[in-house]
Amino acid sequence: MNIVELRGVTKTYNGHVHALRGVDLTISTGELLAIIGPSGSGKSTMLHMIGTLDRPTTGTVRIAGHSVLDLNDRRLSALRARHLGFVFQQFHLSPGVSALDNVADGLLYTGTPLRKRRERAAAALDRVGLGHRLDHKPNQMSGGEQQRVAVARAVVGDPPLLLADEPTGNLDSAAGAEVLKIIKELHEGGTTIAIITHDNEIAEWCPRQVRVRDGLVLS
Numbered sequence: 001m002n003i004v005e006l007r008g009v010t011k012t013y014n015g016h017v018h019a020l021r022g023v024d025l026t027i028s029t030g031e032l033l034a035i036i037g038p039s040g041s042g043k044s045t046m047l048h049m050i051g052t053l054d055r056p057t058t059g060t061v062r063i064a065g066h067s068v069l070d071l072n073d074r075r076l077s078a079l080r081a082r083h084l085g086f087v088f089q090q091f092h093l094s095p096g097v098s099a100l101d102n103v104a105d106g107l108l109y110t111g112t113p114l115r116k117r118r119e120r121a122a123a124a125l126d127r128v129g130l131g132h133r134l135d136h137k138p139n140q141m142s143g144g145e146q147q148r149v150a151v152a153r154a155v156v157g158d159p160p161l162l163l164a165d166e167p168t169g170n171l172d173s174a175a176g177a178e179v180l181k182i183i184k185e186l187h188e189g190g191t192t193i194a195i196i197t198h199d200n201e202i203a204e205w206c207p208r209q210v211r212v213r214d215g216l217v218l219s
């Protein structure tokens with residue numbers, strides 16, 4: 001089954017910046033792929049399309065069989081909550097909030113009661129090797145640990161699709177390797193994962209590479 005289908009997707013900003021110029025992309029359930037290209041080539045815009053964070057100017061986006069065109073904003077949020085997890089280069093954790101509650105917040109829009117949210121958050125932190133850091137706040141953790149908290153938050157609801165935008169971009173190579181190891185384990189557990197990167201080594205580490213240039217996917 002295809003979890004992602006982009007057909008003829010264009011995205012134009014401000015009427016004249018052609019960030020995507022007709023992208024076709026199919027991602028099958030269970031794939032681990034890299035979206036690679038130089039700065040400004042349209043990678044993040046593609047991630048916004050796949051992640052349903054923004055709508056295409058023209059073309060169609062289908063996620064897990066649902067056409068984004070057919071959904072209003074409320075149903076689109078519900079689709080994201082059920083199917084998608086996001087990891088960004090800048091961690092985006094809430095400062096002053098424990099690792100446990102940062103991760104528990106990943107379940108905020110699922111209707112799960114607080115106690116259950118915290119239980120699942122503790123299990124997710126355990127999975128990323130941070131079972132001993134539940135009460136630590138972001139400023140009490142290394143960059144690598146913070147990114148592992150961000151990964152735990154992204155996957156605490158077991159989304160079938162994880163989108164990671166330069167997940168190791170702010171990390172040294174040892175911390176980056178830890179994060180990639182967790183990504184590999186998630187992939188082996190059946191999660192479909194797309195990593196945006198401009199790092200060739202990370203791209204080659206993935207079983208599939210999608211190369212983007214000037215708003216187009218190179219075949």
Ligand SMILES: Nc1ncnc2c1ncn2[C@@H]1O[C@H](COP(=O)(O)OP(=O)(O)OP(=O)(O)O)[C@@H](O)[C@H]1O
Pocket residue numbers: 013014017018019037038039040041042043044045046198
């Ligand atoms: N919200 C926006 N408004 C206007 N222009 C935008 C917006 N987002 C992206 N762009 C432009 O669209 C083009 C593609 O940008 P995008 O961020 O998708 O590239 P990228 O490959 O992710 O780059 P980088 O590796 O530097 O993050 C660029 O010319 C960028 O300036």
